[in-house]
Amino acid sequence: MAAPGTGILLVTANVGTLFDDTENLQKNWLREFYQTVHAQKPQFLSLHCQEVGGKNYEASMAHVDKLVKDLLSSDAMKEYNRARVYLDENYKSQENFTALGSFYFLHESLKNVYQYDFKGKIQRRPGLPMVMLCWMRARLGGCGDVIAAATLSLVKLISSQCFVIRDTSAFLYIKSHFHIVFIFQSKSSRKGFIRTRWSITDCAFDLVNIHLFHDASNLIAWESSPSSYSGIRHKALTYVLNSITDHRFEKVPYFVFGDFNFRLDLKSVVETLCAKTTMQTVHTTDGSAVDKLIFRESENDRKVVLQIEKKLFDYFNQEVFRDNNGTALLEFDKELSVFKDKLYELDITFPPSYPYSEESSQGKQYMNTRCPAWCDRILMSHSAKELLLKSENDERIVIYDSIGPNICMGDHKPVFLSFRVGAGAGKRCQPNEKIYRETTL
Numbered sequence: 001m002a003a004p005g006t007g008i009l010l011v012t013a014n015v016g017t018l019f020d021d022t023e024n025l026q027k028n029w030l031r032e033f034y035q036t037v038h039a040q041k042p043q044f045l046s047l048h049c050q051e052v053g054g055k056n057y058e059a060s061m062a063h064v065d066k067l068v069k070d071l072l073s074s075d076a077m078k079e080y081n082r083a084r085v086y087l088d089e090n091y092k093s094q095e096n097f098t099a100l101g102s103f104y105f106l107h108e109s110l111k112n113v114y115q116y117d118f119k120g121k122i123q124r125r126p127g128l129p130m131v132m133l134c135w136m137r138a139r140l141g142g143c144g145d146v147i148a149a150a151t152l153s154l155v156k157l158i159s160s161q162c163f164v165i166r167d168t169s170a171f172l173y174i175k176s177h178f179h180i181v182f183i184f185q186s187k188s189s190r191k192g193f194i195r196t197r198w199s200i201t202d203c204a205f206d207l208v209n210i211h212l213f214h215d216a217s218n219l220i221a222w223e224s225s226p227s228s229y230s231g232i233r234h235k236a237l238t239y240v241l242n243s244i245t246d247h248r249f250e251k252v253p254y255f256v257f258g259d260f261n262f263r264l265d266l267k268s269v270v271e272t273l274c275a276k277t278t279m280q281t282v283h284t285t286d287g288s289a290v291d292k293l294i295f296r297e298s299e300n301d302r303k304v305v306l307q308i309e310k311k312l313f314d315y316f317n318q319e320v321f322r323d324n325n326g327t328a329l330l331e332f333d334k335e336l337s338v339f340k341d342k343l344y345e346l347d348i349t350f351p352p353s354y355p356y357s358e359e360s361s362q363g364k365q366y367m368n369t370r371c372p373a374w375c376d377r378i379l380m381s382h383s384a385k386e387l388l389l390k391s392e393n394d395e396r397i398v399i400y401d402s403i404g405p406n407i408c409m410g411d412h413k414p415v416f417l418s419f420r421v422g423a424g425a426g427k428r429c430q431p432n433e434k435i436y437r438e439t440t441l
Contacts, residue, residue: 005389005420006110006201009042011403012257012376014211015101016051017358017410018067019060024360025410026067032404033414034076040399040418043110044200045080047071047103048209050259051190057091057099064089071103080105084115086173086194096177098192100258102209116197116204118249119171123199172196176243178213178236189213193240197252201423205384206244210258212236217310218266218370219290225267230335233261241342253384256343259412263373264332270295270306272332273315277305314368321372322364325351333374343379346400346417353402353413363407376402378417389420 011033018026037045053060068085071077087101106113114123177192193210212233221227237260244254274295282292295306307314321329330348352372357365366372378400388398403414 005422006044007040007042007418007420008200009037009040009045009416009418010207010255010257010378011036011045011047011414011416012050012209012259012378013047013403013414014050014259014354014376014412015067015410016054016099017412019054019063020358021360022063022066025358025408026063028360028404028407029409029414030070030074032407032409034074036403036416037076040416042418043107044113044198045103045105045107046207047105048207048258049101049103050099050209050211052087052099052101053089053091057089057097061089077105079108081108082106084172086196088175088194094190097190098175098177098194098211099190100175100192100194100209100211102173102194102196102207104196104198104207110200112201114199115172116199117171118174118197174243176240178239191236193243193256193258195244197249200421203387203421203423204252205387206252206254208240208244208254208256208258210237210240210256210260212259212261214261215263215266215370218308218313219293219310221263221266222270222293222308223267225265226334227263227266229263230265233335234338237339241339253381253387255378255380255384255417257378257415257417259375260335260377260379261375262333262335262377263375264329264371265334266371269329269332269371270308273320274306311369313371315371318366321366322351325349326372329372336377336379342381344382344385345377345379346398348374348400350400350402350405350413350415353415355411356409356413358408358411360408363404363409367411376412376415378415387419387421389422 013029013033015029018029033047053064057064064087068087072083072085083106084104085101088098091097091099116123174195175192176194178189191211191213193208195206195208197204197206213229213236215221215227215229221229240256244256245251277295277297280294280296281290282294283289284291291309292312293306293308294304295308296302296304303316305316320326327349329352333348336343336345352366352374353376354373355367355370356363357367359365397420399416399418401416403409403416405413
């Protein structure tokens with residue numbers, strides 16, 4: 001008996017380190033991703049990627065193209081006969097560049113699906129049987145919330161069913177780069193969001209790919225509770241939520257998923273882990289700043305329990321982050337709590353998603369660069385929560401988990417949410433916005 005409703009799979013993945021090892025790491029990543037798709041069998045699949053191209057985007061462009069081609073031509077994805085892919089490749093414009101990539105795959109069995117045109121306020125149906133690959137190029141808007149058109153080139157990529165198509169008439173996404181006002185430094189950061197809107201079985205919802213600011217220094221993060229970095233992320237996320245719920249477009253349920261860079265309250269974590277230690281402060285040579293913090297046991301030959309530097313968090317026992325999937329540390333995961341009136345998240349039952357070792361043989365090992373945290377998340381509006389089809393007989397109809405728990409997937413473990421949406425669930429667009437137009441784009 002077929003499961004009720006339409007299967008949806010949302011995946012978020014910071015893929016920056018995949019481009020450092022395309023022969024091994026990327027192959028492992030793709031294998032685990034395909035296995036998740038096979039296990040969940042979604043009819044609609046959304047993959048939100050951050051740090052596409054890695055640290056050196058220009059040098060990695062060929063690797064980005066290969067990753068896209070591998071995803072679109074894989075036998076594991078052959079039943080998905082339509083796709084849209086939006087990549088921000090405008091790396092020469094650092095004040096606009098986000099390094100985000102949004103992939104959307106539609107199963108051949110999915111019929112009643114449309115994508116929203118933000119300019120014309122109409123619904124567009126992805127063409128059949130063509131696989132669509134849309135590239136975001138240099139004409140993308142600058143700082144602020146900009147409605148951007150897909151600027152593409154007519155180039156054959158893989159086969160007669162996979163093209164890059166030029167279409168500047170459809171405004172199928174909104175892209176925004178976070179303005180420099182959000183960060184301390186004068187240097188621009190590759191952070192922002194991309195928003196698309198979809199209608200599946202007469203159920204409209206927004207999908208937002210997001211990348212928020214990281215903790216530049218463990219020492220600064222340790223200074224206060226909450227940290228100053230947490231305040232920056234709060235400001236940026238508030239900006240995103242205000243943007244996607246403003247008056248320009250009808251409000252619909254929304255899912256926001258990506259690398260939020262949410263961190264544990266570091267000061268509180270250290271106070272708990274090092275409650276019975278003494279702290280030594282090491283200053284820089286000129287004495288102008290703190291260079292290192294060393295926490296030692298009072299006895300036991302003054303064993304070093306923890307060392308903290310700008311980019312070092314070396315705790316002697318990593319098992320505390322893995323025991324029971326690290327859930328004992330969720331009490332220090334506080335950044336989302338201030339948004340509880342706007343955002344909902346399913347219970348976290350998987351280990352912190354960052355920062356994992358990039359060594360192929362150490363799939364469960366964390367690097368000693370940062371305190372492990374649940375950076376990669378899938379959040380939703382309270383109205384979106386109501387879309388998740390529930391079953392009294394099958395508790396696993398909604399699954400929130402990480403991908404490749406025992407396999408090296410790079411420094412971030414991808415996170416996924418699998419659920420089903422019933423026909424006509426949620427909110428439909430108002431009549432003046434519900435003009436359906438057939439198009440092959």
